[in-house]
Amino acid sequence: MSQSTSDTNIDVASVVEDVNLRRIGHYTIVILFLGFFLLPLITGIMTALKTSTAVANTLPFMPPLGDGFTLANLEYAFNRLSYAFVNSLLMAIPATIINVLLASMAAFGLTMVRWRGQMGILVLFLIGIFVPYQAVLVPLARFWNNIFPIADMLEPVFSVVPLIQGYHSALVPLIITHVAYGIPICMLLFRSYYQSLPNSLVEAAKIDGASITKIYRRIILPISKPMFGVVFIYQFTQIYNEFLFSFTLVTSANSSEAPITLIIPTIGTSTSGIDFGIRMAAAFLAALPTIILYVAFAEQFAKGLETESA
């Protein structure tokens, strides 16, 4: 090539190169996906802030304007859900803590301690992961209602304990069920983490004279903090969002011990139809605890996942 090409020509060429088809394709796909994921969220929040007339007359994802804006939906949903919030947290927090602790102990026993027959036990745990919820619903209801009605037994105790009500005892079978169902998968998460830890740590502690329980409490438990974060968030979300067990054991959205997931499908319905504003406001409120948990523990979550994959 000769050197006679002018500067302007070069500029045009580079601009054309920048706006090539590949780049346009990239941006189109990114924007499409952004819309795909964000639109439902925006629609939900916008609907929660609109009066029912505005919901009927405007596009779902448009922001509420002027008279269309209201906080009444949120207020209504909050009042209707406040008891359910207490119920849900009263169920999910103890269930998660017990679940995660037991799962970690089981994983320790099945990974870092050698004993006869542990392979068989491990297989039982693995089978536990694959038992479908639907298959156990009827036996579960019969067990907690007829064979071992622990809720009725505990009601007198619960009614004298301060801060909680007698009807909260109905949450105990739910808690136990969630713990039992959550242990296998949480155990597996902990197990993969414990397998990545050097065995020499346990051996060093053994030689230092520590018993198996002391090794767990003083060495393994403190080391697995990041994994506790991961499993706690995961399992809390699972239990908090769970519907089938609550539906089977509590049955009615109108009972005072109903967790939040039982109420969401019924809220805002009336003979005149569904009030989408209220329903969206309730859904948004119900999702708040898990969102807060993720934000608060995001760093620990990432760290835990990192150590697991490392």
Add this chain to the structure above:
Amino acid sequence: MARLEIDDVTKEYRSGESSVVAVQDIAVEVPDGDFLVLVGPSGCGKSTTLRMIAGLEEITEGEIRLGGRTINDVSAQERDIAMVFQSYALYPHKTVRSNMSFGLEESTELSDSAIAETVEETAAMMGIEDLLDRKPGELSGGQQQRVALGRAIVRDPDVFLMDEPLSNLDAKLRAEMRTELQHLQEQLDVTTVYVTHDQTEAMTMGDRIAVLDEGELQQVGTPLECYHEPNNLFVASFIGEPSMNFFDGTLENDALVTDYFEYPLSQESRRDLESGGDLVLGIRPEDARIGDAQQSDRRFEAEVLVVEPMGNENIIHLQFDGMAVDDEFVVTTEGVPNVSAGDRVGVEFPEPAIHLFDGAGGDAIKNRDLSFTGTPDAVLP
């Protein structure tokens, strides 16, 4: 402090039908306060043996006794031993102080203040008192190594077990720690079993060394015994750096005939060996002498391949005519190198310095004469 006896101990790993013998009938005694080094190539069973002493592996057969008491069925927690791991195995979430006090808290009834005092004393002795409030992750490899040692020492156990504790350090630090460890062990006078694959560590540190190969004990003895009077070919080749040169041959009348030379054997060396038997001639690189190319009875012509001057000595790689391309033997000389690559020289194997091994089983038939000290290398004109 106690006497440790390993009595015909065997370790067999069984899985279903098949079984692998990791350790076969090992018997060693470590007197009170002695320093025993278990040395051998990787997979020879030395770590398994150590782990059986620690109680981390079950003993398939045989007995281990500590201070006269059989400890086969005593759990690791109850054995009163301390161990330094290759990876150090420091508790990552604990400070150096709690790392060191953990063992005392778990295995003794000492009060908190007594424990704190012992930890401080040991830390001062190890020179790590400034690190007490740091966590292992903030320490360098050498410092972690010291903490791991300190954690073992603070327990004041019957036996120290060390599993290649220096292998993660750089060469200079390793040499320093080698001396320091020896010094510490003498000072504390605690029975110690030390595992290594490094024959230099074995030679320099142990009161006695036990050489293992493929799960079997090859020789137990002082480092110099193993060096000068190896039981068999394996010990001879494993101990010593650069290692001993070997030449396969057969005994024909009064000479050892190899592919490259005929070595006349005196009546004393031959003993009552039958003519026609397979033998291996071994000679240490420092015992062979390099002179002019003139052949004589025990001097054979060879070509210099490479000269590696190390300062204090020269490692000279040589080849006899007819040797395979990758086959060679090594002679070390002192002082300034007086040969260079390509030279043809005469290499003399003085008879008092040679070892003879059985060609079939590898057992030593004749070891070098300990009174023979050799004479300086002949100077080339």
